[in-house]
Amino acid sequence: MASRPEIPLDISKWRKPGSCEVAHKLFALKNSDLFKLTKGIWLDPVSRGFEEVGKIGLSKEDLTVKAKFLQSIYRKQLKVLVASAENKDKVTRLRHAYEVNCRPSGFKVIPETMTCKSSTCPWCFIRRLYKFVFLPLKDSIIQIQNLNKARVKLVYWRRYCAAENPDNIPFFLGHRGPHVWFNSYTTAQVMVPFVSPYDDQLLFTHVGIHVVPADLVVDDTIKQKHTIKASNNFQISEYRNLKLLDSARQKSSEAINKALVQIMCQLFSSPFYSLFLPKNFEHFKAFRLDYKGNRLIRLSSTLKKEKNGR
Ligand SMILES: [Zn+2]
Numbered sequence: 001m002a003s004r005p006e007i008p009l010d011i012s013k014w015r016k017p018g019s020c021e022v023a024h025k026l027f028a029l030k031n032s033d034l035f036k037l038t039k040g041i042w043l044d045p046v047s048r049g050f051e052e053v054g055k056i057g058l059s060k061e062d063l064t065v066k067a068k069f070l071q072s073i074y075r076k077q078l079k080v081l082v083a084s085a086e087n088k089d090k091v092t093r094l095r096h097a098y099e100v101n102c103r104p105s106g107f108k109v110i111p112e113t114m115t116c117k118s119s120t121c122p123w124c125f126i127r128r129l130y131k132f133v134f135l136p137l138k139d140s141i142i143q144i145q146n147l148n149k150a151r152v153k154l155v156y157w158r159r160y161c162a163a164e165n166p167d168n169i170p171f172f173l174g175h176r177g178p179h180v181w182f183n184s185y186t187t188a189q190v191m192v193p194f195v196s197p198y199d200d201q202l203l204f205t206h207v208g209i210h211v212v213p214a215d216l217v218v219d220d221t222i223k224q225k226h227t228i229k230a231s232n233n234f235q236i237s238e239y240r241n242l243k244l245l246d247s248a249r250q251k252s253s254e255a256i257n258k259a260l261v262q263i264m265c266q267l268f269s270s271p272f273y274s275l276f277l278p279k280n281f282e283h284f285k286a287f288r289l290d291y292k293g294n295r296l297i298r299l300s301s302t303l304k305k306e307k308n309g310r
Contacts, residue, residue, distance in 0.1 A: 035106030040265025
């Protein structure tokens with residue numbers, strides 16, 4: 001539905017470190033899964049407009065440069081936020097200082113600064129994905145393979161939905177919908193915000209990843225969608241990009257890591273960037289306000305007690 005909006009890469013407008021901004025030195029931790037997720041979800045897609053990078057002698061492939069760019073456009077949005085009339089109080093400014101200096105994920109950072117846990121922070125988004133999606137799914141696969149000696153595979157999908165009501169985020173329920181539908185051992189659902197380039201609305205990319213029995217026949221399962229739709233009023237018909245990964249041959253921890261990183265980079269590389277564009281400032285501001293206390297990740301499992309994460 002929505003394609004990635006073009007990100008203007010104008011080096012001349014990169015913000016120089018201000019009074020509360022730390023000029024981080026970044027060193028990529030290339031072998032860490034956190035870095036691989038950061039690279040695949042945030043840094044690799046930053047490619048347009050890099051002619052200017054070439055002019056000043058930096059490599060287009062320099063991931064540190066790309067991280068600095070992402071940091072600069074995020075900081076710029078925060079700067080506008082704190083400068084607005086209703087956000088000039090001391091608490092907001094202190095909070096802003098934490099957020100603006102949140103350390104990029106997957107990098108050794110000098111000086112080392114604290115993480116901010118903001119709903120709009122690109123770095124904390126990656127950390128949440130790692131902690132509440134990557135690790136639980138990996139643990140599930142290993143647990144099933146080691147203890148139950150069962151073969152498993154991954155099923156995943158992505159759909160789009162409107163971000164209309166912060167009190168009723170359109171997750172599928174753990175006891176109905178795809179988690180039961182796929183006979184899933186563990187299911188992770190994530191809502192990724194973005195602004196539609198077509199109608200300027202704030203939307204979610206709703207992503208689901210399931211650890212399922214290896215013998216699940218998805219084609220037959222999909223036929224149940226009308227039953228599900230009728231029972232809970234969700235628009236299952238929006239399902240797309242449904243694919244499988246057979247993990248039965250992936251015995252090693254490294255192989256499972258590699259498969260999960262690959263899938264997550266594919267699924268979460270969404271136009272979340274659009275929230276950081278100056279023209280979408282009002283959406284950026286509203287999203288921070290509306291979804292401040294809400295969790296945009298949901299985990300369901302038959303292996304462990306269901307829990308939600310942020
Ligand atoms: Zn952060």
